[in-house]
Amino acid sequence: MYYSDYTISQGGIHLHTTFIHQRIKVFILCLLTLFLLSIAAPHSYADSSIPFANESYESIVDASGEGDYVSLQQAIDAQALHIFVRNGVYNVAMTLQIDQDGTTIRGQSREGVIIRQNQAPLDLLVIRADHVHISNLTLDTYTNNAGAALVVADANEVMIQDSLFQGSKTIFAVYFAGPSVKAGEDTLAAVESGTLDQGNQFLRNEVYSHYAGDGLSFSLQKNGLVQDNILHHAVLAFYMCRNSEVSTNIINDSPGVGIHYSMPAYDNIIRDNQIYRSLGSGIRASANLEHPVPTTTLYTGLLIDHNLIKDTRSFGIELDQVGSGTRIQRNNISQTDFSGMIVLRSSDLRIHNNQLSHNAYYRIRGRLHDWTGNSGGIDLENTVTATKMTYNTITSNGKSDFGIRFSPTQGKNTMYKNKLVGTTLITDIIRLP
Secondary structure, three states: OOHHHEEEEOOEEEEOHHHHHHHHHHHHHHHHHHHHHHHHOOOOOOOOOOOOOOOOOOEEEOOOOOOOEOOHHHHHHOOOOEEEEOOEEEEEOOOEEEOOOOOEEEEOOOOOEEEEEOOOOOOOEEEOOOOOEEEOOEEEOOOOOOOOOEEEEOOOOOEEEOOEEEOOOOOOOEEEEEOOOOOOHHHHHHHHHOOOEEOOEEEOOEEEOOOOOEEEEEEOEEOOEEEOOEEEOOEEEEEOOEOOEEEOOEEEOOOOOOEEEEEOOEOOEEEOOEEEOOOOOOEEEEEOOOOOOOOOOOEOOOEEEOOEEEOOOOOOEEEEOEOOOEEEEOOEEEOOOOOOEEEEOOEOEEEEOOEEEOOOOHHHHOOOOOOOOOOEEEEEOOOOEOOEEEOOEEEOOOOOOEEEEEOOOOOOOEEEOOEEEOOOEEEOOOOOO
């Protein structure tokens, strides 16, 4: 404080309180302005530039030679624990493998840091360590049609965020593989016992897949999270997980199902996702084909909540072998080629407050899949029992065969206060799947 801030009198030194109050007001106004600017600025994946490394603890990778290393491979080989990668194109000819727990790799900007695999069919980056954090860079296996851009296996508490993935035509762009177990009974036993990779997160990334199958596979995970990502031409495979969540993702133009949930799986959440123009169903829950289980086995605790599914070339939501504790609620489904929702070989479900419209859309634009049954809003096959449907609204475009179809007598299914607009209710229909 300057000397002029004080006056001297017989009582000693006194502050000019008006002057101090003015300074406090200016300081508070500055803080408020900064806060308002921070919340008003729209989020952009591209606007993620970090101009400087924290020189006190981060090793610097710089392709021009102005850092500690000229390549990420050099930094990993030197066992650098915290790595900052400056903007540049980094071509690699081997698989980068992280085996050291606690490794962090941070790019200067998502579009500016491009790490590219030159050698097909090698994967680009493999993580086999715990507490690894990757952020703010691009991993590219598309340019040279190499392997997976990212593989996470036998790893826990890994966080991948704010990055861009360009996948090849040969395999998944991103693969969370889970623990190393033998295929078949050992895999099923791992799911049943909960012996899975845990705490892994995939957040705010963008994935471009050029593979006809899964683009992002999140498999054999416990307490995991896939959130706030944008996927292009990619199936999001949510395979054999426990207590995990897939939420607030945007999935555009999947070559198959938008979100494929495969079982055995327990107590998982699919919430607040937006799925557009999938060539299969929007969301499908069914037994994993590579690890067969009896068709009479039901899997519990699935929540499918508040998803937006639009313009799919099969069903909106497709459920098979789900059991008690399963809730399908508050979803908005429109422009499905066949039924908005179809359920078979399931029991004790709650289908509540869903909005379905413009089903049987194939009659307008032509059939893509070999489906020979009638199509409508909610279709419970005769293998579904003890299911309650309440407060659903189903609006027909004049093409649907029914609004709700179910068997109240054979399956002991019930419905209450559903709203059907321009369509009908059909009961006691016996048709094997």
